[in-house]
Every structure is written in C-alpha cells, then in structure tokens.
Amino acid sequence: QLHLVQSGAEMKKPGASVKVSCKASGYTFTAYYIHWVRQAPGHGLEWMGWINPNSGATKYAQKFQGRVTMTRDTSTGTAYMELSSLRSADSTIYYCAASDASQGTLNWYDPWGQGTLVTVSS
Amino acid sequence: DIVMTQSPDSLAVSLGERATIHCKSSQSILRGSNNKNYLAWYQQKPGQPPKLLVYWASTRKSGVPDRFSGSGSGTDFTLTISSLQAEDVAVYYCHHYYNTPPTFGQGTKVEIK
Numbered sequence: 001q002l003h004l005v006q007s008g009a010e011m012k013k014p015g016a017s018v019k020v021s022c023k024a025s026g027y028t029f030t031a032y033y034i035h036w037v038r039q040a041p042g043h044g045l046e047w048m049g050w051i052n053p054n055s056g057a058t059k060y061a062q063k064f065q066g067r068v069t070m071t072r073d074t075s076t077g078t079a080y081m082e083l084s085s086l087r088s089a090d091s092t093i094y095y096c097a098a099s100d101a102s103q104g105t106l107n108w109y110d111p112w113g114q115g116t117l118v119t120v121s122s
Numbered sequence: 123d124i125v126m127t128q129s130p131d132s133l134a135v136s137l138g139e140r141a142t143i144h145c146k147s148s149q150s151i152l153r154g155s156n157n158k159n160y161l162a163w164y165q166q167k168p169g170q171p172p173k174l175l176v177y178w179a180s181t182r183k184s185g186v187p188d189r190f191s192g193s194g195s196g197t198d199f200t201l202t203i204s205s206l207q208a209e210d211v212a213v214y215y216c217h218h219y220y221n222t223p224p225t226f227g228q229g230t231k232v233e234i235k
Contacts, residue, residue, distance in 0.1 A: 044229055045172070045229075047224050047225065047226075059222065095172075097171075097172075106160060107219055108174055108177040108217065108219060110177075111173075
C-alpha cells in the first residue's frame with residue numbers, strides 16, 4: 001500500500017531556506033509523480049509543482065518559479081522540496097502527494113503525506 | 123488559471139440526512155477526446171491530510187462508503203453524502219486536474235445540526 005511520510009516541523013528565519021522530505025513506501029517509487037501542495041489558513045490548498053521520480057523532470061507553479069526546487073533520491077525513495085527566500089507568508093503546512101505516472105501529470109492525488117508545518121519567524 | 127468555486131462555504135445537516143456540496147469551474151473541465159471530467163473530491167478532517175473520495179467526477183475510490191457520490195459534467199459538479207454520519211464531519215474540497223496549474227475549491231465545512 002502506498003505510503004508517504006514527511007519530515008518534521010521546521011522553524012526558519014525570514015530569508016532562509018527550508019527543505020522538506022517525503023519518503024515513499026509500499027510501491028515502486030518511480031511509478032508515481034510526487035506533487036507538493038501547501039495549505040495556508042484562509043488560502044486553501046495551493047499546488048506548488050511536481051517531480052517525476054523516474055526522470056527527475058519537474059514542473060513548478062509560476063508563483064514559485066525561482067524559489068522552489070524539487071529533487072529526488074531514487075536510492076532511498078525520497079522526494080524533496082526546497083523553498084528559498086522564506087517570508088512570513090510561507091508559514092503553513094506543506095504536503096506531498098502521489099499521482100499515478102501511467103496517467104500522465106494530469107491526475108488526482110492519492111495518497112498524501114501527513115504534512116510538514118513550516119514556520120517563518122524572526 | 124481555472125477557478126474552482128464551492129458552495130456553500132459551510133453547512134449543517136442532521137444525522138442521517140443528505141448533504142450536498144457544489145463545485146463550479148470557471149471553464150469546462152470535460153475533455154472531449156476521452157469524455158472525462160477532470161475533477162476529484164477530497165475529505166479533510168482536522169489535523170489530517172486530504173483523503174481522496176472521488177475522481178473522474180463520479181468514480182468512487184475503492185473503500186469509500188457508497189453514501190458518498192459525485193456527479194456533474196462540464197463546469198458544474200456535486201458531491202452528495204446521502205445519509206450523513208458523525209464521522210463525515212470534515213472539510214470537503216474539489217480539485218480540477220484538467221490542465222496546469224491544477225487548482226482547488228476553497229472548501230466546504232460540513233457539520234452536524
């Protein structure tokens with residue numbers, strides 16, 4: 001059964017970077033795209049981008065272009081999302097979620113990781 | 123970007139009664155090449171990540187109780203809980219995956235009356 005486990009909560013200062021991990025288990029890591037979605041209070045769910053664990057190809061939301069980097073380590077079945085130049089508005093919960101690569105990038109997300117709270121404060 | 127608008131923002135329903143949530147997209151999310159609506163529904167309980175309920179607008183995920191059903195096509199969609207149970211208290215989100223960027227509705231909070 002597919003399962004995604006994310007790294008723990010992070011506290012960062014404005015201007016710093018944060019790197020969140022998402023470890024997959026229960027399936028072939030390269031068979032599912034990993035998407036990153038964040039959930040800010042009052043802003044709902046916001047898609048940030050995806051990574052193809054097989055090729056390493058990525059697609060980022062325009063809003064995060066230049067600030068986000070998604071990578072993966074196929075040897076450990078782990079995907080990473082790094083967000084730089086953090087500001088207080090980036091304080092929120094970040095989720096990874098999987099979608100079946102056989103259906104392309106336009107797909108529903110299942111399952112989701114448990115979420116990682118990132119707090120940006122001076 | 124396609125804007126997804128849910129209504130209502132919240133609703134309170136008596137146990138055993140029907141709950142209906144609407145989701146409207148700013149453009150059609152029906153792809154003519156395969157006649158599929160690129161819409162999913164998720165349930166999110168406090169402190170938990172979203173969980174998939176329905177995809178392709180009306181296909182229930184295996185293991186999801188059959189009191190949950192999705193319907194609609196084009197730009198107008200509905201998630202119906204036919205007989206509300208206490209464990210259904212949650213926020214429900216629609217999500218289009220028709221193109222990039224995928225977007226979500228703002229959520230509908232379902233409570234017990």
